[in-house]
Amino acid sequence: MSKNKTKKGKARVNVDLHSDSDSVNDMASVYSCGSLEDDNNGDDTHLLSASEKYEEKLLQAIESATEKSTQTRIQALKIIIEILQHRHIADFLEDRKFTIMDIVEKSLRRGKGLEQDMATRLATLLAIQLGGGDSISSTLCQILTSILQNPTSSYSVRAISCTAIAMLHFLNSDNIGDIVGTMQQFEQIFAGSYLKGDQTAPTVSEDVAQLHVSALSGYGLLATLIPAGDFCSYVTNGSVLSSIKNLIGLLQSPHVDVRMTCGEIIAIILECGRVYDEEFMCAYVPDLIELTSELAKDSQKFRAKKERKAQRASFRDVLRYLEENITPEIQIRFGKETLDLCTWSIAIQYEKLCDVIGPGITTHLTENEFLRDILQLGSKVVDTKSMTVKQSKLERHLINAASFKARTLSLKKNRDKRSAVFN
Template sequence: MPKREKKGKASAPRKRGGRTREREDDVSDDDCSVAGSVAVGNLASLSSDEEVNGDEAGAELIDDTRGRIIDCLEQTEHKSGKTKENGLSGLCQILSKTFTPDNVEPMQETLLATVVRFLKRGTDAEKVLSARLAAILMLQLGCADETEHYVDELRPLLSNILSDPSRSQSARAMASVTLALGNFMVGALPDHLELVDRFRTVLGTATTQSQHALVTAIISSWSVLLTDMTSPFVMNNADGLSSMFARHLGSKDPASRSAAGEAIAVTYEMARKVDPEFNGEDIEEVLASVKELAHDHSHHRSKTESKEGRAQFRPVVSYLEDGHRPDETVVVSKKQALRMTSWSEIKLLSFFKCVLGSGIHEHLRENEFIRDVFKLGASLGPDADRVAQTSDERAALKRGYNAKKMFRQVDRAAMRDKRAQF
């Protein structure tokens, strides 16, 4: 049988690196001289500028943030609803995690127009994001004249959303938070009273069993307004306020119960600034309800929920009975910590955290308005956590870490050993 003819010769194996060698051979002496001159120029510039210019680095950071804000604003102009939501969410994320008034002030009219547009004609999800964006912009601008104009323009739109029962409870809840923040920053007592009346109306029509988020947001916003009212006014209305807040201690939602307990503590704290021995007419009923939650062992609640509830209400009972103030500390930077010894400060911090989320630490370091609220002094700046250390200090820290690690390993080994004597 004849052999089959080969269709073609096998190609010769390609040498590895052949093309690279050819390109290397094609490089001329002139190219080498140019590359060498560029390298020498770079080394010269580095040697002449050994320290980085802080102003130039800050300008680059501002330009980068401004570019991200512009990209998100362009997304809000897109036809796709999902893209619009992504743009609003991106703006909230950028401005909540970065304190950048230098970027917000030149674009505040554009940002305000974007917020107004979505508050008027947006979907429920877009209204939630735009209301939160409005609150973040207020914190970025601080107590400036523009903020007062900003709040006056947004107040009617947010009030309509809050009072409209056809809107989702998430949109109404965020509208109440933004309204309270605006009043807290630039509002006066008449504005507070008008908003409180609106809160009372909405609470009267809200179904506690199905609108937990709305009830929690309104009670928290009401507590924030109480911290900005005069103590005599709060004392004169303390009985009615504590009775109304106490009705929500029996809610099935743990967040609503916690907000009601904190609101009662804030009310009594403001009243006791005038009369240290103040006790409302219904103190026995309120105290009985709070004590029941502080010693809660209900079987219809999970162990975790009951444990957290007891931890939240024990300080409230201690304050109402004996006047013991809370004492909590939050680390602001490596050089500073925020110590809170009043219910008003604790409530304000949780309220700001509700708006800013994880960006609260950045604003505690740099936001002048928030630092002024908590009396933290001047802004620390973005480099507050950078501490210059010598080589000896770094070595001492490393030795300390190694000693702790060794002690931890020995301790865990002893705990694992069944023959160890405890």
């Protein structure tokens, strides 16, 4: 994980994760990923039965995911995904990871459309649950790369594969060569949105644009892992990673998602570069300020109102960073803890993790030590004051049996005394 320099100023936003929304907004807005239904309400019997029901449901879904019926497999994958999103059960999954990997692999190779979509989501969730894992990432990345490079695959499936490949590399890879190689693959994809020779934007369909957005997004996520010195060298060279000039051209794309994603990546590039060299890419800053200022104030009526609003909010943050070196600082509160998103890099990492985990992010921030390490939260917090010793089912049964026996003996003695009096 690359370290980022402390900024001169901060724009602070306080966010409480206990909300009903399960979407992640732009960095100027509230990050909210919903709250889980608290299984801790109730007695120990309820907790035990809930845990057993989840495990039984998961085992049934794993079995159903191998059925011949496509609809049955898709429904089973949905159930597995939902459970892995809402509960951290690494120990339970450890003995079954190869079974689940086999399910994912078969769904990716033989499935179509929605089944492949579900399989890629399950692949990333499994990696998050089990702390990355070389065997998971290397095996699944090979399959996903073949899908990504297959022109007969639908654009939506290729886009999802792109996102999954980026996340698997982010969770596991510490090899800079592998990371840079993957980023180069992504650039070959979104280069289709680069300006043409006459400096006009190419005509790209909406489906293709979404594939380009996924490639751009994955490119930005992996960029947060590269050491600052190497990153400056790669970008300045232009032959290793995309040049800043080409990325600036993407700000003229007719697709709002391409423009917004590119704006965030430019901010990440400048942030990483400035850690190593305060004057990094300073020659491009005036042009960037001019372009982002226009996008932050865009009021052209041919754009949808929702698009204009999202774009203005996103580019206001980028513009503030370019002009005043102020990054959007956001606080995520969960339980008694707070996660500070004080750099572009950590904010992008958190956003992408939220996209995968969804409304279960609260549980994983609290319980998943691998995720806590990624987001620099430290060791899991244990509340010793409220911590109670939970009894096993057998212990509770023995205690209840002993109490019942003592109560029966006491009542029997009382009955004997009553009968003696009457006699």
